[in-house]
Amino acid sequence: MSDMLDLIADYIGVKKGLSVNNPANGQHITTVKDWQEDEVDRAIVAAAEAFKTWSGQTAKDRARILQRWFQLIMEHQEGLARIATMECGKPLTESRGEVAYGAGFVEWFAEEGKRTYGDVIPAHAAGKHILTLKQPIGVISAITPWNFPIAMITRKIAPALAAGCAAIVKPAEATPLSALALMVLAKKAGVPEDVLTVVTTTDPVTIGKILTTHPIIRKVSFTGSTAVGKILMQQAASTVKKTSMELGGNAPFIVFDDADIEAAVDGAMASKFRNAGQTCVCTNRFFIQDGIYDEFLRLFTAKVAALKVGPGKDAATRIGPLINEAAMQKVAKIVSDTIAAGADLHLGGIRHPAGDNFYAPTILTNVTMDMPAANMEIFGPIAPIIRFKNEDEVIAAANDTPYGLAAYFYARDLGRVWRVAEALEYGMVGINEGILSTEVAPFGGIKQSGIGREGASCGIDEYMEIKYCLMGSG
Numbered sequence: 135m136s137d138m139l140d141l142i143a144d145y146i147g148v149k150k151g152l153s154v155n156n157p158a159n160g161q162h163i164t165t166v167k168d169w170q171e172d173e174v175d176r177a178i179v180a181a182a183e184a185f186k187t188w189s190g191q192t193a194k195d196r197a198r199i200l201q202r203w204f205q206l207i208m209e210h211q212e213g214l215a216r217i218a219t220m221e222c223g224k225p226l227t228e229s230r231g232e233v234a235y236g237a238g239f240v241e242w243f244a245e246e247g248k249r250t251y252g253d254v255i256p257a258h259a260a261g262k263h264i265l266t267l268k269q270p271i272g273v274i275s276a277i278t279p280w281n282f283p284i285a286m287i288t289r290k291i292a293p294a295l296a297a298g299c300a301a302i303v304k305p306a307e308a309t310p311l312s313a314l315a316l317m318v319l320a321k322k323a324g325v326p327e328d329v330l331t332v333v334t335t336t337d338p339v340t341i342g343k344i345l346t347t348h349p350i351i352r353k354v355s356f357t358g359s360t361a362v363g364k365i366l367m368q369q370a371a372s373t374v375k376k377t378s379m380e381l382g383g384n385a386p387f388i389v390f391d392d393a394d395i396e397a398a399v400d401g402a403m404a405s406k407f408r409n410a411g412q413t414c415v416c417t418n419r420f421f422i423q424d425g426i427y428d429e430f431l432r433l434f435t436a437k438v439a440a441l442k443v444g445p446g447k448d449a450a451t452r453i454g455p456l457i458n459e460a461a462m463q464k465v466a467k468i469v470s471d472t473i474a475a476g477a478d479l480h481l482g483g484i485r486h487p488a489g490d491n492f493y494a495p496t497i498l499t500n501v502t503m504d505m506p507a508a509n510m511e512i513f514g515p516i517a518p519i520i521r522f523k524n525e526d527e528v529i530a531a532a533n534d535t536p537y538g539l540a541a542y543f544y545a546r547d548l549g550r551v552w553r554v555a556e557a558l559e560y561g562m563v564g565i566n567e568g569i570l571s572t573e574v575a576p577f578g579g580i581k582q583s584g585i586g587r588e589g590a591s592c593g594i595d596e597y598m599e600i601k602y603c604l605m606g607s608g
């Protein structure tokens with residue numbers, strides 16, 4: 135890790151600025167620059183200038199640079215993983231996985247950048263020709279969360295750069311170091327000055343406003359809460375910017391009587407406890423059918439009780455800390471309010487002795503849809519369990535939410551598999567799978583979970599405009 139801190143030495147250790155702390159023990163790690171409004175403005179103007187040259191390069195030239203960036207990220211996998219764990223708390227094995235996941239977007243979009251084809255369309259009249267061109271949208275801003283301090287940056291920036299855009303990134307206040315390390319590696323790979331700028335700040339509201347209202351910025355990509363996404367969309371509307379919003383979720387995980395129960399329990403563990411439950415796609419509500427309820431609960435409880443809680447840097451740790459005290463209080467309140475509303479505490483339900491920000495993996499049973507744990511985004515290691523009787527009832531309950539990001543179900547009856555997959559009002563559905571994320575598939579939600587898709591071949595379209603050209607013969 136120290137090699138990574140050396141790598142970003144020019145950007146850390148400033149006297150006054152944004153303090154970066156380790157959520158596992160509260161210790162101060164370092165301080166980074168607190169960008170001021172006029173500096174952000176200058177960076178945007180510089181990005182517009184850099185965009186002219188960068189977009190003028192061939193896609194193949196940009197691809198070569200992105201390939202080098204991918205290689206450098208993978209060469210520094212361990213150092214990047216240690217920085218991510220230090221600032222966001224997730225277990226080291228998960229951080230290593232996140233580095234590979236994040237690098238995957240860079241590798242993928244290096245290739246996809248070469249395939250941004252337009253069309254030749256049969257014309258509507260003789261002597262005319264219709265063509266479409268795909269062109270980079272311009273300077274984009276990306277506002278990224280702390281829970282995936284690496285992958286949420288590459289998922290936005292790799293397609294933007296591959297398309298020929300220039301980008302300004304504002305990482306979450308809790309996790310600026312991973313962002314700075316990625317930027318330094320991008321520069322080493324050959325990304326020109328001002329094509330990619332990371333702005334760190336203690337004042338996300340003011341800087342976020344500049345990044346969503348500045349007339350030069352043509353597109354805003356955000357990952358975070360639905361509440362903040364709505365504000366950013368309103369701000370972006372003032373200059374009619376294109377937006378991509380990857381927002382909150384309330385993922386159901388349904389286990390039908392005909393499921394492979396052991397596979398369902400494994401999927402439940404992966405989907406619920408990744409990053410201590412702090413992902414937008416983590417299961418928020420478990421629906422277990424009557425006939426297998428007791429067996430599922432028995433197997434699931436044994437696995438949850440065995441989860442090792444501790445600092446992410448310890449090899450045995452499976453559940454790290456929550457990001458901060460506010461997150462801890464929110465989770466504790468959801469648990470106590472859900473119990474007060476009539477649910478039973480089956481396991482956990484307490485702060486964990488590993489430290490101030492640690493919460494014990496918790497199972498709540500006899501949960502109903504009107505209780506806080508079933509209808510608020512938990513973002514913590516809490517598993518609320520709801521018993522159900524039939525398919526229609528569970529689909530109605532699963533869809534009874536303003537959110538529509540990820541859903542999961544386990545079943546083996548083929549007719550049911552298709553019926554349920556089609557009926558779930560979600561952007562992503564895991565069928566007998568508890569983890570969906572990969573750079574090759576389109577990630578995104580419907581309803582109040584967002585707009586647009588990231589990753590996959592369509593992910594680069596978010597950073598391009600289609601220009602229609604009509605050519606006459608005169």
Ligand code: SIN
Nearest residue numbers: 282357413414415571
């Ligand atoms: C998120 O929590 O926003 C992203 C999760 C993922 O990419 O798997």
